[in-house]
Amino acid sequence: MKTSKGISLFGFAAVIMMMGIAAKCSTTTDSSSGPQWSVQVDKVDPGDVNLAASFQIAIYENLVDELGKTKRFKQVFRDGDRNASAVSDLLILKRTVQKYAPGSETQRAVTTFSGATKLTVRSQLVTRDGQVILERTVDGNVRFMGGNLRATHNLARNVAKGITQSSLQVPSQSVPAQSGQRSGASTKLVRSQSGAS
Amino acid sequence: MNHTDIPWYRTPNASLLIRRSALAAAILLIWYTALAMAQNASQPTNSNTPSSIRATHLLGFEGAPSNASGTLSIQDDSLQFQKNGKPAVQIKIASVQDVFVGEQSRQVGGTAMTLGKAAAPFGGGRVVSLFAHKNYDTLSLEYVDANGALHGSIFELDKGQAEAFRNELAAKGAHVSNSDQQAKQSNAEVRNENK
Numbered sequence: 001m002k003t004s005k006g007i008s009l010f011g012f013a014a015v016i017m018m019m020g021i022a023a024k025c026s027t028t029t030d031s032s033s034g035p036q037w038s039v040q041v042d043k044v045d046p047g048d049v050n051l052a053a054s055f056q057i058a059i060y061e062n063l064v065d066e067l068g069k070t071k072r073f074k075q076v077f078r079d080g081d082r083n084a085s086a087v088s089d090l091l092i093l094k095r096t097v098q099k100y101a102p103g104s105e106t107q108r109a110v111t112t113f114s115g116a117t118k119l120t121v122r123s124q125l126v127t128r129d130g131q132v133i134l135e136r137t138v139d140g141n142v143r144f145m146g147g148n149l150r151a152t153h154n155l156a157r158n159v160a161k162g163i164t165q166s167s168l169q170v171p172s173q174s175v176p177a178q179s180g181q182r183s184g185a186s187t188k189l190v191r192s193q194s195g196a197s
Numbered sequence: 198m199n200h201t202d203i204p205w206y207r208t209p210n211a212s213l214l215i216r217r218s219a220l221a222a223a224i225l226l227i228w229y230t231a232l233a234m235a236q237n238a239s240q241p242t243n244s245n246t247p248s249s250i251r252a253t254h255l256l257g258f259e260g261a262p263s264n265a266s267g268t269l270s271i272q273d274d275s276l277q278f279q280k281n282g283k284p285a286v287q288i289k290i291a292s293v294q295d296v297f298v299g300e301q302s303r304q305v306g307g308t309a310m311t312l313g314k315a316a317a318p319f320g321g322g323r324v325v326s327l328f329a330h331k332n333y334d335t336l337s338l339e340y341v342d343a344n345g346a347l348h349g350s351i352f353e354l355d356k357g358q359a360e361a362f363r364n365e366l367a368a369k370g371a372h373v374s375n376s377d378q379q380a381k382q383s384n385a386e387v388r389n390e391n392k
Contacts, residue, residue, distance in 0.1 A: 043347065052299050053295075053297035053299065053337045054297065054301075054335050054337040056349075057337050057339065057349030057350070057351055058255075058256060058257075058349075060347075060349050061256050061349050061350075062256070077346065078346035078347050078348065079346070079347040080345045080347045081344050081345060081346035082345045083346075104302070105302065105303060105304050105330070106302060106304065106326060109304055109314070109326035109330075110326045111323075145311070147303055149351075
């Protein structure tokens with residue numbers, strides 16, 4: 001009786017392990033089939049939000065860093081880079097700030113429940129001819145510890161994670177606008193309300 | 198049989214322990230407050246014209262490590278940052294597209310202070326946090342490299358120094374827009390979150 005129970009437990013564990021490996025393989029396939037595109041990171045568009053210049057710069061720089069780490073793109077270009085004009089398969093990453101609450105590190109340290117720095121940005125991956133490949137609304141918050149600028153780092157990480165987890169089409173094919181959000185993503189990625197059709 | 202229940206906090210040992218904890222918290226509080234006030238008092242408030250100032254590179258200046266303290270200086274037509282004991286990295290001032298000045302308030306003391314505050318009894322750490330912050334100026338630069346690619350970098354300076362440094366950069370040929378005043382206001386720490 002004990003033996004059969006042990007065997008069934010072992011079988012259950014084996015099935016769970018196989019499911020985990022299969023999930024990992026599918027993610028790897030998505031990532032490895034990705035590096036056909038190159039990406040150019042545009043300057044942040046503050047929109048109607050009064051966002052400090054340091055925040056705009058920090059979002060831009062952190063995003064260039066994070067996208068480079070994902071290995072999802074052949075090359076990551078900065079805004080205005082002349083080398084990007086020679087690249088055929090280029091996506092342009094545009095970001096528009098939608099919400100920004102500056103918060104306060106001191107308030108966070110004193111109260112632990114208020115003073116959060118909150119940043120919400122709509123990010124779009126578009127082709128040269130303006131076709132939207134991916135559109136998402138991403139948050140970057142600092143709720144407990146860390147300076148206000150840390151929100152930009154969290155935001156950039158979430159944007160990069162969202163792009164990594166989505167499946168982008170092969171560059172030469174006709175590319176319908178879609179957003180390939182994987183359910184169960186650990187980051188808070190909210191599909192845009194005005195998402196591309 | 199005349200035994201009466203004595204509350205635990207009335208027992209000699211517990212009472213002594215509470216008094217000692219309170220004393221320790223008070224000493225810790227006074228020490229942290231004095232430290233924070235000394236740091237605030239030591240920061241320069243006059244804005245003389247610097248060509249070489251102490252700065253912390255937060256991010257973006259190509260070749261310089263993030264969160265590194267060093268010297269930010271203007272050498273002829275170049276802006277250079279040198280981390281203590283390391284070779285300097287520099288860019289041409291003419292490549293600077295815009296310079297922004299802002300303000301930040303930060304908790305001082307780093308990890309040690311954070312741990313100390315967490316360990317302080319009776320919420321003493323929170324009281325310390327009220328005083329243990331320091332105001333800084335931020336100097337944000339946008340510049341382009343040889344390929345025309347846009348870079349951004351942020352430096353943290355002592356309060357009152359960023360404006361003078363920005364003016365000096367402008368005098369040396371950096372492009373400076375007038376939007377920095379707006380940025381300065383929005384970058385300042387907001388005390389009222391309900392707006």
